[in-house]
Each structure stands twice: as structure tokens, then as C-alpha cells.
Amino acid sequence: MGTNRNTIEKFSLGHKILRYYVDFSFRIFFRTKSHNYNKVPQDEIIIFALNHQNTLVDALALLATVKKQPVFMARADIFNTKIINNILTFLKILPIYRIRDGKESLRNNDAIFLKTVDVLKNKNGLVILPEGSHLGIRRLRTLKKGISRIALQAEESNDYKLNIKIIPVGLDYSNYINFRSKLFVYFGEAINVSDYYDAYKENPPRGMNLLRERVEEELKKYIIHIGNDEYYKMIDFLRKFYLPELNINTRKQPDTLFAEQKIIEKLNQFIEQKPDEANQLKEKMGDFESLLQKLNFKLWVLQKSKYSIFGMLIQSIFMILLFPIYLVGVLINYIPYKVPVMLTKKVKDRQFLSSFRFVIAILLFPLYYFILAIIGSLIVDNTWVVLISVLSSLIIGLFAFHYYIEIKKFWAKIRYTYLSRIKDKNLEELKLLYSQISDFGNRFL
Numbered sequence: 001m002g003t004n005r006n007t008i009e010k011f012s013l014g015h016k017i018l019r020y021y022v023d024f025s026f027r028i029f030f031r032t033k034s035h036n037y038n039k040v041p042q043d044e045i046i047i048f049a050l051n052h053q054n055t056l057v058d059a060l061a062l063l064a065t066v067k068k069q070p071v072f073m074a075r076a077d078i079f080n081t082k083i084i085n086n087i088l089t090f091l092k093i094l095p096i097y098r099i100r101d102g103k104e105s106l107r108n109n110d111a112i113f114l115k116t117v118d119v120l121k122n123k124n125g126l127v128i129l130p131e132g133s134h135l136g137i138r139r140l141r142t143l144k145k146g147i148s149r150i151a152l153q154a155e156e157s158n159d160y161k162l163n164i165k166i167i168p169v170g171l172d173y174s175n176y177i178n179f180r181s182k183l184f185v186y187f188g189e190a191i192n193v194s195d196y197y198d199a200y201k202e203n204p205p206r207g208m209n210l211l212r213e214r215v216e217e218e219l220k221k222y223i224i225h226i227g228n229d230e231y232y233k234m235i236d237f238l239r240k241f242y243l244p245e246l247n248i249n250t251r252k253q254p255d256t257l258f259a260e261q262k263i264i265e266k267l268n269q270f271i272e273q274k275p276d277e278a279n280q281l282k283e284k285m286g287d288f289e290s291l292l293q294k295l296n297f298k299l300w301v302l303q304k305s306k307y308s309i310f311g312m313l314i315q316s317i318f319m320i321l322l323f324p325i326y327l328v329g330v331l332i333n334y335i336p337y338k339v340p341v342m343l344t345k346k347v348k349d350r351q352f353l354s355s356f357r358f359v360i361a362i363l364l365f366p367l368y369y370f371i372l373a374i375i376g377s378l379i380v381d382n383t384w385v386v387l388i389s390v391l392s393s394l395i396i397g398l399f400a401f402h403y404y405i406e407i408k409k410f411w412a413k414i415r416y417t418y419l420s421r422i423k424d425k426n427l428e429e430l431k432l433l434y435s436q437i438s439d440f441g442n443r444f445l
Helices: 013-029 056-063 082-090 103-122 146-157 193-202 204-222 232-241 255-273 275-294 299-304 309-343 350-379 383-421 425-444
Strands: 030-035 046-050 071-075 093-096 126-128 165-173 181-187
Touching: 013 030, 013 056, 013 350, 030 056, 046 056, 046 146, 056 165, 056 181, 056 350, 071 103, 082 093, 093 103, 103 126, 103 146, 126 146, 146 193, 146 204, 165 204, 193 204, 232 255, 232 275, 232 425, 255 275, 255 425, 275 425, 299 383, 299 425, 309 350, 309 383, 350 383, 383 425
Parallel strands: 030 181, 046 126, 046 165, 071 093, 071 126
Antiparallel strands: 165 181
16 A cells, blocks of 8 residues: 555555654664644644755655654656656655646646645645755745645635645754754644635635745744855854853754844844944954864864863773774674765765765665674574674664764864963964954844
């Protein structure tokens, strides 16, 4: 069930079984947190509207946080072979045809529209990424009319009795690519399509535009949106730079998201009201970022600024004690961790990197550990010992990855402390720029 487009909205056991593995793996790849899903009406007709920044990963993010089997809509050109078409249909994805696919192909949307009505009535949810294409920047682009057209035409064809609700869903990545990056999925307040019935009946294009604009307006509440092209890089950097100034728990969401939105709002006001000072800030930020890269430091090193020698000594002892476990983890897991990175080196669109690496990883890891299990069974005549060893290898591999990150951070602390002691010229200049940029923040935060 679920492999036939005619029954795509129906429950699929195969889809459910696959979801267990994919969702589990996804939450390992991205440290995923969600907020407000408990407020999503479960017994009503729903369209999920997501911002689109990270290709396939955006869809997987929703799947990892919802309980039902929603159906997705994607551009038709990816359904280019029978095999891919069958796979995508099994994954509960429907094509949507665009003018660039050819005028004749637009007729196919009639059948797709009828199927979306079936999907909506089934109440598992229809998922649309209304920007139409991905873009790896923290900004919501103008939405396409497709989402409002589908919602309002579905209501029209059912005498306005469906009472469809659109749920804006904001996705926020700490990093689009890196393994174990943070991902926050924010389910927004429901938008009642019924609010736009009258406008649509009076003037369909206007009604669709009003609904589209409302979805766009609501989505911006749940994401990081940086609309300024000229100062985009500066704002994107400074939203993290000034975060400690607001004294919030940066591990707590949505507090961190709201704090960053506040910083962005204040920066936009500052740029508009004091353009000359904003240019000075932009120049200093550029110099600061260049020096930061030259010294191979991350922003957090400066934000902490002082490190206890005793604390680093204790940490070094733990690092030494845990090093053998790290070494075992690296030796056992180097191949499955390294291969996805190597196979995606030539990918031109960086936003596809995490998608490709994730897909390769979920295919490679089971195969790799299965081979380990076979080798283990030839050495040890005890199934339980082999299974526990393989599972331990997976856990130790994850430990080794985090250990490696902590080693890099520990080395950064040592280098920072040493360079501070010897009054390194570049570091002193970096500290001065940090202080000056902080002073700018005191003027508008």
C-alpha cells in the first residue's frame, strides 16, 4: 500500500516501517527539537507550509516531528524515470507541474489537484514548500500562489465545507551541512482558510493573493528572516555575536529564536536610522571575521574570553583517559563516517550536501555493521556478544565524533590562552575589534 498514486493518501505499512529507521537516523544526524506540535489540530484538514532552505532535509525534518503519514508536493521534473517515480510515490510525494515543464504538462495538474483533495480529506496532512525552490540563506522569499490556489480551490470544489487550516512551520538550522548540527522545527498557529472565502468568491486572484500574503507574514514569525541584501552577511553574523548580551539560555527554544529575531529587528532599525555608523560596523565586522579566520578561532572563543588553567588541566586528564575509547571508535567507524563526505566532494549546490550525505549514510551504515556482524560471528561463537559489540561500535563511533569536536575546542582554548599571555598582535587586534563591535551593540540593543 502507498506505492500507487491512486491510494497515496492511505496508510502504508511499508512507509511506516521505513519511517522508524529514517526518523531515528535523522535525529542522530541533526539534533532535532520541535515546538508546538501538540497544538496542531489532529482531527482537522491541514496543509503544512514550510520554509525551504535545505532541499530534502526540510521534508525529513517535518517527518521526524509529525506522527501521521503526510503527503508532500514536489516539482514534477524530479519524477523523470519510472523507478524514481515509483520511489517518490512510495515516499508519498506528488508532482506539481510548472510552466517550465511545458504548457502541455500543466494539464496533469488537474488530476494532481483531485488527488490533493483526497489527501486533504484523509486528514494526514498535505505538505507544501511554498517558496517553490530551496535557497541556502536565512530568508523567506516571496511565496508562490500554489498553496493558496490549492487550499481555496479545494474548498470551492467542496462547497466551502472542508474548513482547511494552514500550519506555518519554521525550520532553523545551526548549520545546513554539518553532522550533529542543531535543527529547530517550530509549528506555528493555524491559519483559517475560511477567513478568505468571501474575498475569493468576489475576486479569486485577489483572494488567493491575500491568503498567500498571510501565510508569508505568519511564516516569518517562526524563522530567522534577514531581508536586507546589502547587510545580510553582517546581520547573519551579528545575530550570534550579540546573543550573549540578552542573557538567555541559548539551549532553550524558542527563546533563542525570539532573541535572534529581536537582534535582527534592532540591527535593521540601526541601519535605517544611522547608515554611516552601520557602514562602520559592517567594516569592523568584516575585519573581525577575517582575523577570526586567520587565527582559526570560532566566535565562542572570544565570547567566553577567559579560561581557567585548573579547569583545562582537569579537562586534559579526562581527555587522556578517554582517548583509548576515541581511538577505538575512529578505527572501527572511520569508513562509514568518511565515505559520505568523500562521495559528495564534487556536489556543486552545497544545499544538497546534507541530503546526499544523509541518504548515503542510512544506506551505508546498516551494510557496514552487517559486514562487521558477519566478521564477528566468524570470530566469536556467541550471537549476543556479536550484537552487543556491533551496537557498542555504533555508540562508540558517535562518542568519537563528539570527542573530536571537544578536542578541537580544547585546543582552541589552549591557543587562545597562550596567545593572550604573549600578547599576540593579531589576537590583541581581534580583542579590540570585539570590544568595539560590542560597544556598537550597546547603542541599539
